[in-house]
Each structure stands twice: as structure tokens, then as C-alpha cells.
Amino acid sequence: MNKRLLLALALSAAVIGLTQYFFPPAVPPKPVATQGAKAPAGGAAALAAPAAAPVTAAPGLADSASAAIAPDTATIRDRLATWRIANTGAAPVSITLPTYSALDASGKTSRAVELVRPGEALLAWQLVVKEPTGNRTIDFSKVPFATETIDPTTVRYRGTVGGVTLAVTYKFVADSFLARVGGEVTGLAGPAVLQVTLPSGLHSAEADTLEDQRHYAVAVKPTRENAKSVAYTDLEPGEKELLAGPLTWAVSKSKYFVLGLLTMEGDRPFDEVEVTGGALTGKVESRVSAVLRQQLDGGRFRFELYTGPQEWKRLVALGRDFENSNPYGGWLQGIVQPFARLVTRTLLWMHESLRLEYGWVLVLFGIAIRLVLWPFNQKAMRSSMKMQAIQPELQAVQEKHKADPQKMQQEVMRVYREHGMSPFSALSGCLPMLIPMPVFITLFFVFQNTIEFRGVPFLWLSDISQPDHTFAIPILMAASAYALSWIGMRGMPPNPQAKMMGYVFPAMMFVFFWSAAAGLNLYYFVQNLAALPQQWLISRERQKQAG
Numbered sequence: 001m002n003k004r005l006l007l008a009l010a011l012s013a014a015v016i017g018l019t020q021y022f023f024p025p026a027v028p029p030k031p032v033a034t035q036g037a038k039a040p041a042g043g044a045a046a047l048a049a050p051a052a053a054p055v056t057a058a059p060g061l062a063d064s065a066s067a068a069i070a071p072d073t074a075t076i077r078d079r080l081a082t083w084r085i086a087n088t089g090a091a092p093v094s095i096t097l098p099t100y101s102a103l104d105a106s107g108k109t110s111r112a113v114e115l116v117r118p119g120e121a122l123l124a125w126q127l128v129v130k131e132p133t134g135n136r137t138i139d140f141s142k143v144p145f146a147t148e149t150i151d152p153t154t155v156r157y158r159g160t161v162g163g164v165t166l167a168v169t170y171k172f173v174a175d176s177f178l179a180r181v182g183g184e185v186t187g188l189a190g191p192a193v194l195q196v197t198l199p200s201g202l203h204s205a206e207a208d209t210l211e212d213q214r215h216y217a218v219a220v221k222p223t224r225e226n227a228k229s230v231a232y233t234d235l236e237p238g239e240k241e242l243l244a245g246p247l248t249w250a251v252s253k254s255k256y257f258v259l260g261l262l263t264m265e266g267d268r269p270f271d272e273v274e275v276t277g278g279a280l281t282g283k284v285e286s287r288v289s290a291v292l293r294q295q296l297d298g299g300r301f302r303f304e305l306y307t308g309p310q311e312w313k314r315l316v317a318l319g320r321d322f323e324n325s326n327p328y329g330g331w332l333q334g335i336v337q338p339f340a341r342l343v344t345r346t347l348l349w350m351h352e353s354l355r356l357e358y359g360w361v362l363v364l365f366g367i368a369i370r371l372v373l374w375p376f377n378q379k380a381m382r383s384s385m386k387m388q389a390i391q392p393e394l395q396a397v398q399e400k401h402k403a404d405p406q407k408m409q410q411e412v413m414r415v416y417r418e419h420g421m422s423p424f425s426a427l428s429g430c431l432p433m434l435i436p437m438p439v440f441i442t443l444f445f446v447f448q449n450t451i452e453f454r455g456v457p458f459l460w461l462s463d464i465s466q467p468d469h470t471f472a473i474p475i476l477m478a479a480s481a482y483a484l485s486w487i488g489m490r491g492m493p494p495n496p497q498a499k500m501m502g503y504v505f506p507a508m509m510f511v512f513f514w515s516a517a518a519g520l521n522l523y524y525f526v527q528n529l530a531a532l533p534q535q536w537l538i539s540r541e542r543q544k545q546a547g
Contacts, residue, residue, distance in 0.1 A: 069144040074155045080175050081308065089141035090157035090168040092122035095307045097177075097257075101455070102205035109455075113205040115257060115307055122259065122307065125168070126195040127296075129188055138164060163187050177308025178318075180264075183301045193271070194301050196261065198290040200278060201232065202254040207466065213286040215255040215449065218275050219325055221248040226337075227324040229253075232285040235277030243273040250292050251325045253310070256451040258325055260306040261292060262318065268297045309451045312344050326449050339442040344450065351452075359458025362519055366526030369439055374534060381538040383421075390419050440524070447517035456519075464519035471514060473521040478510035480528035487532065490539040 073093060076083040082096040094116045101109035116122050125140035138161055145157035145166070156169045164187040171180045185192065198218070206212040219229035220243045230241050243250075246269035251260035263269050271293045278287030294301060306318065315323040324337065350361045393415050401408035447453060453465040461468055468474060485505060513521050 069146055069159075071144065072147065074147055074149070076153070076155065076170075076172050078172070078174050081177055083170075083172065083179070085155060085157075085170060086121070087145045087147045087157060089121075089124060089143065090145045090159065090166070091124050091141065092170070092179075092305075095122060097308060100205070100309060103207040103455075105207055113203075113257065115202050115259060116199055117201065117203045120199050122199060123305075124197040125183075126197070127164075127166075127185065127192050128195060129164075129192040130190040132189065136162075138162070138166075140166065140168075177306055177314070179305045179307075181303055181305050185296060185299045188296075188299060192296045192299075194294050194296055196292040196294075198250075198252045198259065198292065200287040200289065202252060202257055202259065204254065205257070206255060210283060212255045213282070213284050215253070216286060216288075217253055218243070218251065218273060218288065218290050219253060219327060220245075220250045220270075220273055221321055221324065222246065223248050223269055227321065227327045229327050230275050232277070232288050235275065235285060235288060237277050237279050237285075239277045241275050243275065245269055245271045247271070247273065248320050249322060249325070252290060253326060255449055256310055256454055257308065258306065258310050260322065260325055262304045262306065262320055262322060264302055264304060267302055268294065270294045270303075310449060311451055312348065335438070336442055336445055339438050340446055343439060343442045344446055347446075348452065357458060358453055358456045358519070359461070359464055359522065362464070362523045363526050366523045367530045370527055370530035377531070377534060378538070381534075382541075386419060386421060390415060390421070443520055443523055444516070447520050453517075453519055458519075458522070461518045461522075464522065465517050467515050468518040468521065473518050473525060474510050474514045474516075477513060477521045477525040477528065478506040480525050480532075481509050482506040484528050484531055484535055487535045487539050490543065 069087065071086065071088045073087070074085045076085070080097065080099055082098065084093045084095075085091065086093045094114060097113040097115070100113040102111050102113050104110045127138040127140075129136045129138065140159075143159040143161050143166065145159035145168070148156045148158065150156055150169075153174065154169065154171045156167065159166045164185060167184045169182045171182075173179065183194070201213075201216050204212045214231075214233060216232040217229045219227055221227045222244075223246045228243070230243065235241065247263075248269060249260055249262040250270055250273045251258050253259070261270070273290060273292045276289040277285060278289060281287065304318075306322070308314070310326055312323055315325060323341070327337065347358070347361055347365060350356065350365065351358055354361070354364075356364070394412060397411040397415060398408055401411055447465060450465070454463070456464050458464050460470065460472065482503070482505075485501070509524075513524070
């Protein structure tokens with residue numbers, strides 16, 4: 001194996017290793033609103049303690065008429081989601097997704113996905129009012145609201161506290177995981193800021209809870225910048241990070257699900273999100289306190305609330321770059337995100353147009369990528385052959401003029417010119433072999449968060465988004481890498497280092513990928529198989545030249 005191929009292998013292994021290290025048509029039924037179910041003891045106040053306000057003030061007391069209202073909940077149900085909203089605090093208590101199943105530790109389905117952890121609310125509201133006598137905080141969770149059902153998809157809550165009238169309206173869009181939230185506050189003695197407390201973290205619904213928690217993050221979209229996020233694991237307990245606005249949206253996310261608040265076109269953007277690391281209760285940080293703030297516009301606020309899966313097409317349809325609510329690639333986001341968008345769009349298109357399972361889509365995608373790259377790889381391999389052919393001549397020149405470096409350099413350049421090459425030919429030959437790496441790295445991130453692959457079986461694989469616990473596909477991938485290396489060494493001069501690398505590289509691949517998603521292993525295995533014919537043809541061409 002020559003130096004160029006060794007360099008290519010080393011670069012490939014380095015890229016993969018760094019990636020692992022750093023990253024880490026039936027008509028749907030209409031929703032029906034029902035009332036009367038009793039809320040948990042204490043109402044929404046018992047479900048979520050609101051984050052500390054930036055200013056302190058004693059909360060107002062509920063008016064006597066409001067105080068007489070008994071706690072209850074409204075349930076809004078459609079084909080995709082079941083919402084529960086407590087009238088105490090006018091807060092969404094929970095959302096269940098019956099079309100998605102939570103997985104137990106063995107990977108088997110156990111129950112419908114519930115986005116909120118037990119004992120917490122989906123959201124909680126506060127107002128910070130700047131009054132002539134000082135700032136005043138109004139905590140909605142201490143206010144009982146009267147419930148009014150406007151229609152089967154719309155519920156309105158009204159309450160009064162200390163002379164201030166509060167109204168919150170929820171209008172649910174059927175089969176979309178989407179609610180439009182509006183509020184109006186009257187009787188304020190000064191400007192006010194709405195504070196929305198997000199859940200401390202979504203309820204994990206994955207077999208590997210620890211892996212899910214590593215994806216917990218709060219993300220925002222500044223109006224004039226790319227989306228950015230703060231992973232829970234980036235914060236120490238009590239450490240604060242301020243995501244300054246203006247913001248188009250803010251989300252709390254897990255590996256496959258997201259809770260997002262999106263401003264509507266023409267409305268005032270969110271001002272900021274403050275994230276504070278919570279107490280460490282396990283191996284990784286899994287709880288934070290996240291508070292979103294927005295100044296009221298004429299005593300009103302309005303936004304959309306999405307609570308559901310990170311289905312790419314659904315997020316794209318919402319606009320506002322919401323498909324980037326899961327920013328890919330960390331510090332490589334600017335490079336990875338465009339590739340992620342292209343790769344995801346292509347895989348979904350192949351799935352729908354060809355009506356194939358995602359496993360077969362990955363097989364065809366891997367073959368297609370290898371065919372597209374065939375001429376580039378052909379050029380790289382032939383460049384390698386030419387470099388191998390002139391090595392004896394270059395070595396002779398270097399040995400002859402080793403005492404005269406200037407003369408040696410001149411003669412080396414002469415040899416390169418005679419063969420139509422340059423000292424950079426070795427490096428330029430490596431570059432085409434690295435062209436597949438952006439796709440590979442992108443797929444690494446795509447498989448981490450693409451819910452379309454979640455729970456998808458293929459052949460003996462029960463879930464292509466999870467590791468193959470039989471290790472069959474990582475072994476096949478490593479074996480195909482060895483076969484590719486073995487064929488590539490045919491016709492080359494004996495080289496103990498190259499022979500050793502032929503064993504070491506496949507072993508490294510197995511170590512890197514044994515815990516990766518089975519679909520990613522499948523893609524890489526198919527890539528290796530599809531490369532074997534080209535490698536065999538080039539090997540035969542090399543042997544003929546040598547003969």
C-alpha cells in the first residue's frame with residue numbers, strides 16, 4: 001500500500017474518530033373538547049413550580065369570584081394527540097401521542113408517548129408588571145380560571161387577580177400537534193413581560209434513556225441568525241446561559257420529540273430565553289430551568305405551540321426554519337446542516353416515490369452514492385497507480401543527488417513533468433476518496449435524530465435507528481472493509497506496514513461502529529460492497545501494468 005492510500009485511510013479514520021468524539025387517507029376525526037375531569041391535587045401549581053422572576057414582588061391574590069371556581073381540566077383529543085389543560089393556571093398539563101409508542105429497556109413498545117414528566121406541566125405562565133410602586137409578579141398557577149368552550153377545538157380561560165383580568169385561549173389544529181395560543185391582559189398599571197416556564201426536560205420514551213438524555217437541549221432561532229442550542233450536558237448545576245433575542249422560536253427537545261413556541265408572522269418576537277442547569281440526578285444532566293420572556297404588545301400575546309415528533313416534513317411545513325429546531329453538527333453546523341437537509345429530503349423522497357422500506361432505501365442510496373463517485377474514485381486510483389509507477393525513478397534520483405539538495409529537487413521536478421504529474425498529485429489523488437465523507441458524517445447526525453427511522457425494522461434488524469445487538473451488521477461492515485483493503489493491495493509491492501493496516505483499519509471500523517445505529521452500519525457496508533468491483537478492476541489494471 002503506497003503513501004497516498006495510507007494517508008487516505010488515516011484521514012478517513014481521523015474524521016470518523018473525531019465525529020464520534022465530538023458528537024458525542026381516511027378523513028381524520030375532528031377534535032372533541034370535554035370538561036369535568038378532576039385535576040391533580042393542587043392544580044397546575046402543584047405540577048410545575050415557575051422559575052424565579054428577574055424581579056421580586058408578592059403575587060396578587062385571586063378575586064373572590066375566581067377563588068370559588070373548582071379545579072378541573074379540559075381534554076382535547078384528535079387522532080394524533082390528547083391534550084389536557086388545567087383551569088388552575090390556564091396551563092397545558094400534558095400531551096399524549098397515541099400514534100407513537102414509548103419503548104422499554106428491551107426496545108419493546110410499552111405505552112403511548114407522554115411528553116411531560118410525571119408531576120410537571122407542559123407550560124406555566126407568569127407576568128412581571130412594571131408598576132409605579134415597583135415590579136409586581138403575577139403567577140397564573142395561583143389563579144383559578146373560568147373555562148369556556150368556544151367550539152370543539154377552542155377553549156378559553158378567564159380569571160382575575162388584584163384588579164387584573166387575564167384571558168388565555170387555545171385553538172387546536174386537527175391532526176397537526178399544533179395549538180394557537182393567544183392571551184389578553186387588562187387592568188395593568190404599567191408595561192408587562194410574559195414569562196413562559198418550559199418543562200425541565202421532556203419525558204424520555206426511548207429504550208436507551210441515557211442516550212436520549214444526551215440529546216436534551218434548548219434551541220432558539222434568532223431572527224437574523226442560524227438556529228443555536230444549549231445542550232443540557234453543557235451546563236453545570238446552577239450555571240446560567242442567556243439566549244438573547246429577538247427570537248422567532250424557542251424549543252425544548254429530546255432525541256426525537258420537541259416542544260416549540262413559534263411567533264407568528266408580523267408579531268413581536270420573543271425577547272430571550274434563560275436556561276439554568278438543574279441538579280445532577282444521573283450520569284448526565286437531564287434537568288434544566290428554562291424561561292422564555294416576551295414583552296406584551298398592547299396587553300396581548302400570541303404564538304403557536306407545537307408539541308410532537310421531529311418529523312422533517314411536518315417541521316418544514318411550519319416554516320420559519322423550524323426544521324432546524326434540531327441544529328445538526330454542533331460547531332460543524334454550517335457545513336453539516338445543508339448536507340443534512342439534502343440527504344434527508346432525498347431519503348424521504350426515495351421512500352415515498354419508490355414505496356420501499358427505509359432499509360432498502362439506504363441500500364439503494366449507498367449504491368447510488370458510490371456510482372456517482374465512481375469517476376472521481378477512478379481518477380484517484382489511477383493517480384495512485386502513476387505515483388507507484390514513478391517511485392523507483394524518484395528514489396533513484398534522490399539517491400543519486402542526495403549530496404546536492406538543489407539538484408535533487410530539480411531532477412525530481414523533471415521526473416514529475418515527464419510523467420505529467422506534480423508533487424501534489426498524491427494529495428490531489430486522496431481528495432476524491434474523501435468526497436463521500438460529508439454524506440457519511442451527515443448520516444451520522446441524521447440517524448441520531450430522524451424520527452422517520454425510529455422503530456423501523458429491516459431483515460433481522462428490529463430498529464435501524466438502534467445498534468444491532470447481534471453485532472452482525474458491524475461485523476459485516478468490518479469484513480467488507482477488509483475485503484476492500486485486501487483487493488486494493490493486489491499487484492502492489494510487498495509492504496509489511498500496508499499489510500498490517502489492512503487488518504488494523506477494519507478492526508478500527510468495528511470499534512467505531514459497533515454502538516452506532518444499525519442503519520448507518522448498513523449504509524457503510526453497502527458502500528464497501530459497491531466499491532469492490534471498482535477496486536477489483538483497478539487491481540487487475542495495476543497487475544497488467546506490473547507484468
